[in-house]
Amino acid sequence: MNTVTGSGECPECFDQVELKDVMQNEIVQCSSCGADLEVTSIDPIKLELAPEEEEDWGE
Amino acid sequence: MKVGMIYSRIRAEEKLLLQALKDRGIEVELLDDRKMIFEISSGHRYASRYQDFDVVVERCINHSRALYSLRILNDRGIKTVNSADVAAVCGNKLETTSALAAKDVPTPRTLVAYTPESALEAIEDLGYPAVLKPAVGSWGRLLSRVNDRHAAEAILEHKEILGSYHHSIFYIQEYIDKPMRDIRAFVIGGETVAAIYRTSPHWITNTARGGESTNCPITDEMRDICRKGAEAVDCWCSKSTTRWSTETASSRPALISPTRWPNLF
The missing domain is CATH 3.40.50.20 (Rossmann fold)
Incomplete structure (x- = not known):
């Protein structure tokens, strides 16, 4: 359960998103534009837009 | 391990x-x-x-x-x-309701139809308001509370042209009123370990849709219905949504749907 603290660039608004103890593939929200982002890499930190909701998503 | x-x-x-x-x-x-x-x-x-x-x-x-x-x-x-068999049943509202009803677990009256015409007939028989749900889905998505025949006709037409065959399986359920909240209980190994109230003025109480969760004390009645529900779907670890209808003449609990995911905390 490797985690990292730092910041990454939001691919939607290009603002810096501060991250604390995040894991690879964790979903975070951009504090500037509100976009859902996925931490696709923790070394270095890389953020991408989270996958869009699909029809059979659920629990 | x-x-x-x-x-x-x-x-x-x-x-x-x-x-x-x-x-x-x-x-x-x-x-x-x-x-x-x-x-x-x-x-x-x-x-x-x-x-x-x-x-x-x-x-x-x-x-x-x-x-x-x-x-x-x-x-x-x-x-x-959970196991594949449990997930197959609990991830599908139609299969879940069938399993619960087969074991006499109290559930809302539920009808299934395959065409808009037969679905309308079923809704009319059930009476208004009725609830239309996709058999597979979560987080309160695509739920319809059908208040009258005009709404029923419109919703059925829309569902028919959504394109996915899932929406042509019409799962029609009695509307259970609730005193501003329903109850979600968590069952592990047949034991109800925790429960929450999901409070919302909206008829949909999913927390994904704005319902607020607070602690709900577990009662013997709750333990009983949740254990029966988990046994009916052979589920070791589940969460179940229950509405205790206290505002209708036929006051009774109705177990609506265990869900596919285990919750281990």
């Missing part, structure tokens, strides 16, 4: 599960379902890929990925939480 966890996203729930496993000294391997390859035929490259796991916890967001993953693993003797 070696635990695998199939996941789609790492959210607060997955982190809590991982932390709980870590606290118990249990080794966990994370399995991103977007990268997984299953070898169904034996003797080839990936055939023994998951054989080392003592148990695999399923946390897929896609229902279809969950069902196929669990089926392939179970067929190869790998234990999963």
Whole structure:
């Protein structure tokens, strides 16, 4: 359960998103534009837009 | 013990599960379902890929990925939480209601029809308001409260042209009124370990749709209905939504739907 603290660039608004103890593939929200982002890499930190909701998503 | 966890996203729930496993000294391997390859035929490259796991916890967001993953693993003797059979029933409202009713667990009156015409006939028989739901789906999405015949005709027409065959399986349920909240209970091994009120002025109380959760004291009546519900779907670890209808003449609890995902915390 490797985690990292730092910041990454939001691919939607290009603002810096501060991250604390995040894991690879964790979903975070951009504090500037509100976009859902996925931490696709923790070394270095890389953020991408989270996958869009699909029809059979659920629990 | 070696635990695998199939996941789609790492959210607060997955982190809590991982932390709980870590606290118990249990080794966990994370399995991103977007990268997984299953070898169904034996003797080839990936055939023994998951054989080392003592148990695999399923946390897929896609229902279809969950069902196929669990089926392939179970067929190869790998234990999963929950099992493929349980997930198949509990991930589908129609199958869940059928299983609950077959075991006399109190459920809302439910009708199933396959055409807009027969669905309208069923809704009229049930009376208004009625509730239309997709058989597969979560988070309160695409639920319709049908208040009159005009609304029924419009919704059925819209569902027919949505394109997916799922929306032509009409699952029609009695509307159960609720005193501003329903109850979601969590069952492990037949024991109701926790419950929450989900409070909302809206008829849909899902927390994903703004329902607020607060602690709900567990009663003997709740334990009884939840245990029966879990047994009816053969589910070791489940959460169940229950509406105690206290504002109608026929005051009674109605277990609406266990869900596919295990909640281990």
